Amino acid sequence: KSKIAARHSDADRRIVELTECNTKLTAELKSGEKKNAELEKKLSDTGDLTKKLKDENAALKARLSEPSEDLKKLNAKIEQVENLKKRSETIVQENPMPMLLLNSGLMITVTNKAFEKLSGMSFAEIVKMNFNDFRVIERKGDKITAAFETRARGTAYVRVSFPSGERYLREYAIPIADTYGTVRNILIVYNDITKETEESADIQKKIKQIDSLKKRSETIVQENPMPILLLDTGMRILVTNKAFCTMSGISEDHILDTRIGNFNVIDRKGDDITEVLKSRHRTYSEVTVKFSGTEHILQEYAIPILGANHEVSNILVVYNDITMLRKNESDVRNLIASAKQESAILEESAKLITANMVGLSNGDLITHAEIQKDDPLATLKEKFNESVDSFRGVLTDIGNKTTRIEETAESLRRNNDDIIAATEKLATNACDSSDNMHNLDIQFNDISMGVSDLSASIEEISSTAQEVMKKTQFATEEGKQAAVIGKEAYEKLQAAGEISKKSVDEINSLNAEMLKINDIVKLISGIAEQTNLLALNAAIEAARAGEHGRGFSVVAGEVKNLAGESKKATVDIQDLISSITKNSEKTTDSMRHLDEEIQQGITSTNAAINALNRIVEDIEIAFDSMVEISRATETQAMNTNDFMQFIDKAREMTHENISKIDSIAGLSEEISATTHELGEISHTMHDMSIELSGAMGRFKSDK
Incomplete structure (x- = not known):
């Protein structure tokens, strides 16, 4: 593929050279025709010379009209180049591997159908693009530009987002050099490994899942x-x-x-x-x-x-x-056997105590429950024996008291006669007491009227004192509330003052930090200048190294550009720091002025609070005085009311005494009748005591 691309590039160059040569020959032909015309004009004036020149001119035209051997060779090479071009285009277009041909500016000049299918883009869209226009999500390997610099094939793994979707590709960048060894084009061949990559990712995911399940199962087992x-x-x-x-x-x-x-x-x-x-x-x-x-x-x-x-x-x-479970089951079985044995003993003991209770219900007070060794009802039997003993003692005591009742009834009859004589004397004294009580009631009425007038005056004074006390108390509460509000304002002003001072300190600290940053920026600026000199020296060394230093020269240029940008950035930072410093100084002055105003506000608020506190103290003194007056008035009113109540109660008691004395005479007669009834009751009590002694005889209480 590399050789085909090189031949293709060489053929294009040769076509351009042959075209230029043909253009030159055509220009020479036109120039010869022009000169021929000039010669014909001159020959028309020179006779034989003109004829001779015409002959030469005809020979020249004949020679020029026939194609030269060079031109034939040139046409043959042009045809050969066209064939090579068609062949290379067929190889590229019909190749199943997606391909791109880039020029030195990374513009796409040629693509093929496989790349169109891969990208989902048309040929017209692709050839208008720069290689950097593609959205490359990930690249691992050589850069495209490295093929121009190293003149060697580059390989990379790329993940690209096309309109057709996201693709994982293996990228081969093949440099195409001309006859002079200069790389003018790059042929890029892609191998679509999307499916393999996705399958590999799925496999890795499943491996991770398997590892996770393995760890989970190990944890389940071990823990x-x-x-x-x-x-x-x-x-x-x-x-x-x-x-x-x-x-x-x-x-x-x-x-x-x-x-x-x-x-x-x-x-x-x-x-x-x-x-x-x-x-x-x-x-x-x-x-x-x-x-x-x-x-x-x-x-x-x-x-x-x-x-x-x-x-x-x-x-x-x-x-x-289940070792402990089985052991506990054995213990339970032993407990059940022991419980059965204890149940039999309990049943036997219960029969004995039941027999004792039957005897008690029949009046046997000398019965006694026998207590065996390890008797489960030992406590019950002890309490039963104690109860029988207590019941026997109670019956004995009742017999003794019955005898005393008989003696008391006889004594009551004898005293009854003495009571009748005393009752007659009581009736005589009651008449005298009734006259004295009527006189005392008249005197109590006169005292009650005088005390009522005094009580009305005291209540009027108390009501006036209560109104004055309420107003004084209201003024005291308002003054205290105003003092509290003033204190809160004082505390808030103090807090604002503290915040203002803290803000001034923080701004001063910020200015100091900004000065430190400015020093650091100056240091960075110096480093940028040194880097610029270093880049300049590197560029000089690269120029000395010639072809071998081209890559180093590019790096030096990038370093120089980076140094320039760094220096520009430091200048911008210095300007920004200077602006921030000026603004912070203005803010510091404003905060100092605000702190002075807050301190003045604190002083004024404190003075107002002190004045309110003095007013509140004076009002509280007046309030205390009114409270004392009110208390004294209330006390006097209460004493007067108490005295009135005492007089009313005394008068009521007098009326009651008069009524009681009037009824004493009637009571004397009733007492006399009652005394006769008591005599009859004493005889009845004597008869009842005899019957009670007979009923107690059915109980056996002697051992």
Whole structure:
């Protein structure tokens, strides 16, 4: 492909050279015809000389009219070049590999059908584009321009976004040089590896998923609290987990070096693990295994893991240690047996206490519950015996009190006569007391009227004092509120002053930092100048190196441009820093002025707060005085009211006493009648005490 492209380029150059040569010959022919005309004119005047010249002219025309050998060769080469051009165009256009032909400016001059199909663009659209117009998302490898510089084929991996979609391509940049060795064109051949790349990405994704699943399964096994083993079909242990190592007390290295049949199995109830290979279904058994001198009772679950051919490839064995469960079951059985034995003893003891209770219900107060050794109802029997003893004591006490009732009834009858005599004397004294109480009631009425007038005056004074006190209290609260508001304003002004001072300090600090940045920018500017000199020296050295230094010259030029841009950027930064510094100085002055105004506001606010506090203190003094006056007035009013209430109560008591004294005479007669009734009641009480003694005789209380 490289040779075809080189021949194509050489043919184009030769066509241009032959065309130029043909143009020169045509121009010479025209010039000869012009000279011939001039000669004919001259020959017409010179006779024989003219004839001779005419003959020579005819010979010259005949020679010029026939194509020369060079022209024939030139036409043959032109035809050959045209054939080569058609052949190369056919090779490019019909090639299944997408191709582009670029000139030195990276403009696309030729493309083919394969590239049109790849990109989804038409030929007319493609040949108007520059190579850099394509949207290259990713490139790994040589740059296109490297083919011009190195005159060697470049290779790269690129990801390009075309109208037809995103494509992954292998790019081959082939330099096409002329006969002088100068690279004027680059042929770019693409190999579309989109499908392979996407498939590879899918494979990598699946590999990652497999790794993730593998890590997940390992985590599930290793961090599982259930002891787990993974076996091959030969019952060799391939994998174990921490729980199994902890349970067995055996290290992982020793477990992986053995077979499951090597474990000391004392007893097995259920399926053998080898049954999994035959049935291809999960099996269960309960095994007793001895690990490190300790017996473990385990539930064993053998789970077959099937391969692609649905045959058992591995066996996952999961254990559940039920040693403590079985031990607890044995303890429960022992407890049940012990409970049955205790239940029999309890039943026997209950029969005995029941017999004692039946005797008690029949009036036997000397019954006693016998307490056996380890008797489950010992407490109940003790309390029963204590209750019987207490009941027996209560009945004894009731008998004694019945005797005393008989004696009391006799005494009551004797005292009844004395009460009748005293009642008659009481009626006489009640008449005298009634007259004295009527006189006392008249005097209480006169005192009550005078005290009522005094109470009305005191209440009027108290009402006036209350109104003055309310207004004073309102003024005090308003003054305190104003002082609080002033204090808040003072605190906010102080906070604003602190913020203002802090802002001034921060702006000064910012100015200092800006000066440091300015120094750094000056340093960068100096580095840029040194870099510019370095680039200039590099360019000189590249010029001395000639062809071998061309690449270095390009780099030197880029470095020089970068140094120039760096210097320009540092100048812009210095201007910006200068502007910021000026603005920050203005801001600093404004903040200082604001701080002075805030300090003056703080002083004025503080003075206002002090004045309000003095006013509040004076109002509080006046308020305290009014409170004292109000309290004294209220106290006097309360005392007066109390005195009025006392007089009213005394008058009421007087009325009550008069009523009571008037009723004493009637009561005396009632007392006399009641006294006779008491005599009859005493006889009745005597009869009831005899009946009670007979009822108590049915209880046996003597041992």
